[in-house]
Amino acid sequence: MQKVLVTGGAGYIGSHACKALKAAGFEPVTFDNLRTGWREAVKFGTLEEGDLLDRARLDEVFAKHKPVAVMHFAALSQVGESVQEPGLYWRNNTGGSQNLIEAMIAADCKRIVFSSTCATYGDQDNVVLDEETPQFPINAYGKSKRAIEEMLEDFGVSDGIEAVIFRYFNVAGADPEAEVGEFHRPETHLIPLILDAIDGKRAALTVFGEDYDTPDGTCIRDYVHVMDLVDAHVLGLRRLLSGDGGRIFNLGTGKGFSVREVMDVAERVTGTPVPHDVGARRAGDCTKLVSGSERAVTELGWRPERSTLEQMVEDAWRWHKTGHYDS
Ligand code: UDP
Missing domain, CATH: 3.90.25.10 (UDP-galactose 4-epimerase, domain 1)
Structure with a gap:
């Protein structure tokens, strides 16, 4: 079975993605530091504890599992917190993603489905936000995600990284079978x-x-159901695996x-x-x-x-x- 490394697989969206991956015939391997995720949320596939800032640990996990691709959910994601503590967002989100991309290149695993956000567009009243809309993020969360998008583009040119980037609008709902769901401490959504x-x-x-x-x-x-959202990720993964290359997609209704x-x-x-x-x-x-x-x-x-x-x-x-x- 083809393995997919799921960073943040113990979190809200990542845990639903693992369920969808398993249902689609892939073997999810969760990479998570369990700081905002939950051990019990890893119900589909295995858990490898680790932090994206720990490059050696990433190399170890890539060598052990040899994933065909990565789904990258792990991130800090609170807009308010990002305004108060921008350093957390630049270090964990942007620095962590750089480590991940470099570990992917070293392991010759060059396909990634990346969780980005509509917060990269910023406050653009009365503008229809499609994928071509210029990005003017107004908080460190949105800026850190935009920077990762740009990083993926640069490593695409230099090293052949192929990225399907999803810019999420507001993700909501839960697995209808209630095996996994949304559970944050503290809750802000x-x-x-x-x-x-x-x-x-x-x-x-x-x-x-x-x-x-x-x-x-x-x-x-714009609220989108988490099950629909992760279905799109499986479609994005299949697109990459079939050789159709990277692309940016908004996910909203x-x-x-x-x-x-x-x-x-x-x-x-x-x-x-x-x-x-x-x-x-x-x-x-x-x-x-x-x-x-x-x-x-x-x-x-x-x-x-x-x-x-x-x-x-x-x-x-x-x-x-x-x-x-x-x-
Ligand atoms: N919101 C609110 N009270 C709360 C939490 C959120 O009024 O306690 C509002 C928030 O200002 C935003 C919307 O609900 O307009 C969605 O916020 P959430 O934090 O769920 O997602 P975000 O849009 O920040 O990604």
């Missing part, structure tokens, strides 16, 4: 925080600003929902109003991020099937009630 507020795990949700230039004053995001609209859907799905208050804007937040691209659909044959807001909240709610990790 909107939908799990809403669900925590609904079942009393936290006092109330704070809406970060109601004075944005949007119809209800709250920020607008093209529909935006405000924070208020997400709260309304959560109320409908759970039958409980969301306890909340309204606070100040969060540093680094963009007003509106909505994907305008059909490229993944037309070129990869991607068919997002679960990415309605109702389905995402329903799947997240099922996981929220039944699943969690302790270690």
Whole structure:
């Protein structure tokens, strides 16, 4: 069976990717430092503990498993934190990715599916964000990811690295079988925080600003179901393995929902109003991020099937009630 090295495979998206890889006939090997990931989330394939900043450990794992490709999820991903502590983001995300790419080249494993982000576009009101839109990231998280995209391009020229780059919009939902799900400590993402507020795990949700230039004053995001997202990764991997080369794809649905609209859907799905208050804007937040691209659909044959807001909240709610990790 062909092995795929999954950095960050113990995290939210990486653990779902391992499930999708296994279902598609690949053998996922998780590489994770377990700082924000969970040992119990590695349910599909093996775990190799290690840090991307440890080049010797990376070399060891490449030599042991001889993967045909890499899926690179491991990263710090909190916009607010990246504004407070940019050094963490430059070192771990950008420096860690450089180590990974150089280890790949040394091991002659030159195909990579990379998790990038719509945060690389920055705050561009009323612009349709497609893959050709110029990037003006406004926080260290987005800047670190844009730098990795550029690094992949440079190593493509020098060493033949081939990268399928996915720029995610807002990933939500969980495995409908609730074997894996979203579980961050601390949690910062909107939908799990809403669900925590609904079942009393936290006092109330704070809406970060109601004075944005949007119809209800709250920020607008494009939410995509994690299962649909990882399906796209398998398609991207197959594209690389079949020799079609690297490419950049946005992964979103093209529909935006405000924070208020997400709260309304959560109320409908759970039958409980969301306890909340309204606070100040969060540093680094963009007003509106909505994907305008059909490229993944037309070129990869991607068919997002679960990415309605109702389905995402329903799947997240099922996981929220039944699943969690302790270690
Ligand atoms: N948000 C909020 N309260 C929270 C967490 C998030 O109002 O406690 C808002 C946030 O300002 C953004 C949206 O919800 O507009 C999605 O935020 P999240 O952190 O889930 O994802 P991001 O867009 O930062 O990747």
